[in-house]
Amino acid sequence: MTRPQSPPDPYARPQRPVPGDSHRSALVVALIGAAATIVAALIGLFVQLSGDVEQRASGPSLGGAASASETAGVPDTSAAPRSSLPPSTPAAPGGADGTPAAPTPTTATPVGLPEEFLGRWQGYAEETDAASTDHYRVTVELDQGTLRGRVGSVRYAMESSDCYGTVTLTAVGGTDQVTLGESIQSGNCVTNGRITLTLRPGDTVDFAYESTKRDGTRQSVRAGLERVA
Structure with missing residues (x-):
């Protein structure tokens, strides 16, 4: 037989959860x-x-940029082989040890008076200047000599004066022309002048003299000389 349940007690306290369970x-x-x-x-x-x-397996990255193979249009040169040898340089001229070769000594051939001019030359000259024209005998004697050296003498036989001087070889124009520097040693003549001798057929030379007189005027002498010795 079932026991009848008693009605709830309206004044009973509600039950609270146990504090240990919530913790x-x-x-x-x-x-x-x-x-x-x-x-x-x-x-x-x-x-x-x-x-x-x-x-680490894929290789280091420079500055976070993509590798050359991943960048469009830029060839990948990271795998290009590098030679350990320096670039070749042309060998310097000289010996096997690289020392410069010594310059080959060259012997300068002295320039002398051509043989065709050797001897005594004589003829009559015509001198012209601003005031007058004069005629007199000219004698040139030439010996062997080198450039800038004395090669002979010159003499002017004039009515008013007899001039004598030495000549120096100053230039050689092949075998048919020479230039001489004149220096008068005695007589009433212009101290310095220039003589040009040009060979002509038949043992003759053209004599051309140029100088400046003391008064500043130009002096010119022309002559045809023959070999006399």
């Missing part, structure tokens, strides 16, 4: 959250380490 629930939730955080951190660390390993 255990909060602790469990905190532990689960901490475990989830640790697992996430471990996963992130693993992913980062995996990325570093792949980056």
Whole structure:
């Protein structure tokens, strides 16, 4: 036989949850959250380490830029072979040890008076200047000599004066022309002048003399000389 239930007591106090149960629930939730955080951190660390390993395997990257093979239109030269030898340079002239070769000595051939002019030349000259024209005998004697050296003498036999001087070889124009520097040693003549001798057929030479007189006027003498000795 069932015992009849008594009606609820309206003045009874409501029951409260036991404090120990709520504390255990909060602790469990905190532990689960901490475990989830640790697992996430471990996963992130693993992913980062995996990325570093792949980056080391693929080679270093310069400044974070893409490799040359990944950049469109730019050839990849990173794998181009490099020679360990320096570029070749042309060998310097000289000996086997690289010392410069000594210059080859050259012996200068002295220029002398051509043989065709050797001897005594004589003839009559015509002198012209601004005031007058004069005629007199000219004698030139030439010996062997070198350039800028004395090669002979010259004499002018005039009515008013007899002039004598030496001649120096100043230029050689082949075998048919020479230039002489005249220096008068005695007589009433212009001290210095220039004589040009040009060979002509038949043992003759053209004599041309040029100088400047003391008054500044030009003096010119022309003659045809024959070999007399």
